[in-house]
Amino acid sequence: MDLAKKNKKVSYAKWGYIFLAPFFAAFAIFTLIPLISTFYYSFFEMYKDGMKQIGPNFIGFANFKKTFAVSAGSGLPDILRYFKNTLIMWIMGFVPQITLALLFASWFSSVRLRLKAQGFFKTVIYLPNLIMAAAFSMLFFALFSTRGPVNNLLVDAGILSEPYRFLEGVWSTRWLIALMNFLLWYGNTTMLLLAGILGIDASLYESAQIDGASSMKMFTKITLPILRPVMVYVLITSLIGGLQMFDVPQILTNGQGTPNRENMTVIMYLNRQLYSKNYGMGSAISVIVFIVTGILSFFVFKSVMAEGGRLKGGKK
């Protein structure tokens, strides 16, 4: 047995490297090199002025300074303003999302309730997650436009006396974006939390039930504490996903972040620079996003690792 293992090591190790090669080659070419050049060019002036290519000229931290410059009429530097917008819309979508997901996941897994038609509900709840965010946003734009179906319905029902201009208000637009993000992702979060709850040892609930614990008590004393690592994971991955918020606000506001750039997200800002081929500024924004995501990812990694260790320990 030992000999066979030794033989295998000697003769087949190279196949490990050969099979890994495509992954690492693709990663090096399409992610690593771009990542390095993104960092490199963030220190350069490099853009297109009409047909003329300007740069690359080394300008140190000028791109970053420009990103943090305060534009007229607003108290905050542009990039911080866009981070703020992104964060606000993320929170508005995430809070109802995690609340509902937790509720649904505990219902789906409840031995006491034994809900029927779970397959149907799970299918419907998860459905929006597969919908093209761009098309979903375009659909909402049509539905909530001034002469759209939602306004028609509200006026017909007598709730509104005249159509409401959803897309002209800062907060109504934000609520629409948050609502879409919520609908797109709550099913996914429900499934993640459900998997976490189903992983909890059923005997814990059984003994609690025999001891006469109420379902509320079981939820707060068993489910929530054990689910904490999963919730931390969901929270941070959702935050990372939220920082990448792009498709929905981009289509809804036609890339303008209307009204008055109050709904411009960080990635929309990045997209704007790249679309006009301003690679210097684009790179600087990318670097800032990289640093922020890097810090957040570190926490994801830690929480995943901690969870893995705990589960392994628990099994023994």
Place this chain on the structure above:
Amino acid sequence: MTNERSAYKKLKEPTAYRIGLFISRFAAYFALGLMAVISLFAFYILIVNATRAHADIQKGFSFLPGTRLIANFKTMLEDKAVTPIMTGLINSLFVSGCTALICCYFSTLTAFAIYAYDFRFKKAANTFIMVIMVIPTQVSVSGFVQLVFSMKLNDSFIPLIIPAIASPVVFFFMRQYMESNLPLEIAEASRIDGAHEFYTFNRIVIPIMKPALAVQAIITFVGSWNNYFVPALILESNSKKTVPIVIAALRSADFVKFNMGQLYMTIATSILPIVIVYLLLSKYIVGGVAMGSVKG
């Protein structure tokens, strides 16, 4: 054992408990039903309006479908300048199909390398892939677009497909699946029979991985189908546009003069293929979510 327990419970169940259970059940069904309606409402209106004439849609709201389904579909197809949706569908189908294929094959290959072979950097490689899993594409996109333009690959599908070879999330899923479903003895047996390593992988490992491959193929396909950010920066000519870019162009079109029936029809055409595939295979997709998802 469960039967025994529930029998015991039924005996001890006081009426108050039963009423409580009834109320919680009712609340659960009500909330789930309400969210199902909210989730489906937008799609319902979409389908209804796709079958109605422009004038009717402008006039007011309706819960009932109209009769202009085929007419709207024809208008959409004929208006190639604003809605080149057929070109978009074909392009999207090609890009997403190739992406799913390449992503699944190479991720399984990578997972097999880590799972089945012993080599010095095995652990390091595994940890490395896990670390890069959380890096979003947006952070390297500036360099990526520059690279694509300098390689003269702009307006080409290649930069949308080939990078999928390195998909850490799919790799992770495949490795997990192998650990519980692929006994190493099978690979060893085929080796003893004199099979080449590539032969073993293609003819023995891949068939065993079929269930996992199916799930990941669908998820990758949908991800690529819905992808808007990178394609919008790389694809330029009308003949290369994918569906999300066609949809985005609709938004920039002059909305006031637009035929609304055609608009709803175009949106419906872009999402319904995915919805149909999903409804047919939802059992596998919903089950596979918890393992593979990183973004939320």
